[in-house]
Amino acid sequence: MLFLLWLLPSALAAQPSAPDPISAPLRALDFGQLNFLHTTDTHGWLAGHLQEPSYSADWGDYVSFATRMREKAEAQGQDLLVIDTGDRVEGNGLYDSSEPKGIYLSDIFRHQHIDLLTSGNHELYKQNTSEAELLITVPNFRGNYLASNIDIIHPTTKELVPLAPRFKKFTTKKQGIRIVAFGFLFDFNGNYNNTVVQRVSSTIKEDWFQEAIRDKEVDLFLVIGHVPVHSPEYRAIFKEIRAIRWDTPIQFFGGHQHVRDYAQYDSKAFGLASGRFMETVGFMSIDGLASKASHQSAVGPVFKRRYIDNNLLSYYHHTGLDQESFPTEEGLNVSRLIAKARSDLHLDHVHGCAPHDLWMSRAKYPATDNIYTWLETQVLGDLRDESRGDTPKIAIVNTGAMRFDIFKGPFTQDSTFIVSPFTSTFRYVKDVPYEKAQLIVDVLNEQPQVSSTDESSLTTLAPLEQLAYPEDVIVQKWPSASSTNEQIPMSGPDLVPGYTTKDDLGTDGDDTIHSPISFYRVPNCIGPLISANASETPKTVDLVYLDFIEGYVILAAKFAGLDVDIAKESDAYMPHMSLTNLILEWVKKNWKC
Numbered sequence: 001m002l003f004l005l006w007l008l009p010s011a012l013a014a015q016p017s018a019p020d021p022i023s024a025p026l027r028a029l030d031f032g033q034l035n036f037l038h039t040t041d042t043h044g045w046l047a048g049h050l051q052e053p054s055y056s057a058d059w060g061d062y063v064s065f066a067t068r069m070r071e072k073a074e075a076q077g078q079d080l081l082v083i084d085t086g087d088r089v090e091g092n093g094l095y096d097s098s099e100p101k102g103i104y105l106s107d108i109f110r111h112q113h114i115d116l117l118t119s120g121n122h123e124l125y126k127q128n129t130s131e132a133e134l135l136i137t138v139p140n141f142r143g144n145y146l147a148s149n150i151d152i153i154h155p156t157t158k159e160l161v162p163l164a165p166r167f168k169k170f171t172t173k174k175q176g177i178r179i180v181a182f183g184f185l186f187d188f189n190g191n192y193n194n195t196v197v198q199r200v201s202s203t204i205k206e207d208w209f210q211e212a213i214r215d216k217e218v219d220l221f222l223v224i225g226h227v228p229v230h231s232p233e234y235r236a237i238f239k240e241i242r243a244i245r246w247d248t249p250i251q252f253f254g255g256h257q258h259v260r261d262y263a264q265y266d267s268k269a270f271g272l273a274s275g276r277f278m279e280t281v282g283f284m285s286i287d288g289l290a291s292k293a294s295h296q297s298a299v300g301p302v303f304k305r306r307y308i309d310n311n312l313l314s315y316y317h318h319t320g321l322d323q324e325s326f327p328t329e330e331g332l333n334v335s336r337l338i339a340k341a342r343s344d345l346h347l348d349h350v351h352g353c354a355p356h357d358l359w360m361s362r363a364k365y366p367a368t369d370n371i372y373t374w375l376e377t378q379v380l381g382d383l384r385d386e387s388r389g390d391t392p393k394i395a396i397v398n399t400g401a402m403r404f405d406i407f408k409g410p411f412t413q414d415s416t417f418i419v420s421p422f423t424s425t426f427r428y429v430k431d432v433p434y435e436k437a438q439l440i441v442d443v444l445n446e447q448p449q450v451s452s453t454d455e456s457s458l459t460t461l462a463p464l465e466q467l468a469y470p471e472d473v474i475v476q477k478w479p480s481a482s483s484t485n486e487q488i489p490m491s492g493p494d495l496v497p498g499y500t501t502k503d504d505l506g507t508d509g510d511d512t513i514h515s516p517i518s519f520y521r522v523p524n525c526i527g528p529l530i531s532a533n534a535s536e537t538p539k540t541v542d543l544v545y546l547d548f549i550e551g552y553v554i555l556a557a558k559f560a561g562l563d564v565d566i567a568k569e570s571d572a573y574m575p576h577m578s579l580t581n582l583i584l585e586w587v588k589k590n591w592k593c
């Protein structure tokens with residue numbers, strides 16, 4: 001059923017600066033015996049989106065939402081489980097702006113009752129981040145954090161131990177559904193050397209996994225993971241379980257690619273991916289499951305999915321509550337914690353004012369409103385090492401180092417980390433023939449785009465549904481009446497631009513009906529020539545690059561026939577300067593308010 005919400009609240013938001021959501025037509029949620037809420041790739045955005053009304057609810061609102069949804073399910077004799085599939089860190093001032101990083105975030109995050117969670121790759125890039133998982137997040141969610149393929153060197157005992165239990169068996173409260181759950185990370189190899197990520201294909205051959213899938217007293221296998229739902233890793237897990245349990249329903253929850261996505265593996269196995277940055281709360285329901293209580297085989301389970309826009313109007317609508325009856329004490333407290341943390345961290349402090357929007361993929365590259373063009377033509381001009389003076393350089397930055405658009409208006413302490421949170425610095429090799437340096441950039445850009453989850457291919461992680469479309473211009477299509485089981489109104493309110501998701505089940509997954517947005521492809525990396533004498537082609541250049549991509553630069557240099565041992569002969573360029581700080585300094589200098 002489709003509902004139109006006309007409520008235009010005046011003071012909905014818990015945070016003074018959070019924008020009110022805009023009314024929009026909404027599709028309903030169909031509850032079942034077993035229901036799920038799912039977040040992934042939140043990357044510290046627990047304050048929600050302060051500049052985008054569609055995604056303006058904060059983690060406190062989500063705490064209230066999960067409580068109210070659980071109350072609703074349980075009142076109907078049903079169950080609700082809350083899932084998070086990792087990449088909780090890096091990407092927002094609330095995480096990256098504190099010293100040390102993350103001290104506010106984990107305290108806010110733990111207030112959500114999460115039934116199952118797992119780690120993403122971002123929890124493992126650095127030693128202190130993975131140790132914080134082991135020592136803080138795993139104990140905060142004791143018994144619910146799963147790590148089927150991650151080990152860590154314990155900081156005290158120095159022993160290699162599982163980050164968390166490999167799997168878990170439990171029975172749901174209301175329906176008595178017997179579940180065996182696993183928690184995976186994709187085949188990631190960019191982790192710091194204090195953790196070991198075992199390949200999924202070998203993990204599923206281990207005795208503990210083989211025994212777990214041979215358990216006959218199971219009504220549902222639940223696989224959560226920081227793994228794209230359309231990936232070789234999830235396909236392999238599906239096949240392994242199916243080979244032993246030909247008929248048992250399997251529900252997957254995934255993430256990492258920052259997209260809304262839904263995969264059908266067979267008639268009883270499905271996977272949901274729930275976007276990124278607290279824009280989306282995924283909802284799944286399964287009905288017709290066999291259970292301990294029913295002792296009978298299911299008529300055939302029915303799986304349903306929804307991608308909920310993270311705002312209060314969606315939350316009120318789906319719970320049937322309003323601004324008086326919706327919030328819980330716990331939820332309001334969490335919103336206050338977020339506001340206090342933001343204030344302690346001075347996240348609203350304005351460093352400068354952007355004169356216009358700068359888009360990662362909503363504008364063509366190159367173009368004046370494209371963020372990479374801005375980086376190439378403006379910001380990277382300030383990348384200058386004193387010892388190299390005006391020596392011409394080619395500066396290579398992976399486009400994935402930029403994480404979010406810049407909106408016209410205040411560029412705050414928060415924006416600094418939202419736009420690019422990473423701490424990697426620049427390195428360089430001197431006296432590289434200009435043609436070879438250009439060739440290296442070309443080779444890097446010929447690498448496949450995000451076609452796999454393996455970071456050994458240079459990736460720029462494209463937002464939204466970009467990955468699903470091979471064309472140059474990727475338009476999110478307006479759902480046609482024939483491709484959806486609901487009647488979409490073609491007149492009435494002006495629709496707000498946003499997600500118009502197309503997945504394995506069609507085009508009716510989004511809860512909110514939006515007008516589509518166009519996306520354009522971006523290269524893997526940019527590599528502008530920066531020279532005081534723009535009209536002259538230099539014979540040699542400094543080849544400057546972000547150290548995060550050194551492995552790829554070395555490979556590309558081999559392809560290009562550059563006979564230099566980059567690992568040995570490279571040096572720090574503008575020592576200690578990260579892309580984050582380079583951008584910040586440029587903004588302070590050039591964007592007056």
Ligand SMILES: O=c1ccn([C@@H]2O[C@H](COP(=O)(O)O)[C@@H](O)[C@H]2O)c(=O)[nH]1
Nearest residue numbers: 087121256400401422424459460461548
């Ligand atoms: O230091 C870093 C770390 C990561 N990146 C970029 O991020 C993606 C991975 O992000 P997900 O959130 O896991 O999708 C990686 O492929 C790089 O593009 C970086 O640039 N620097």
Ligand SMILES: [Zn+2]
Nearest residue numbers: 041087256258
């Ligand atoms: Zn992520």
Ligand SMILES: [Zn+2]
Nearest residue numbers: 087120121256
């Ligand atoms: Zn990830």
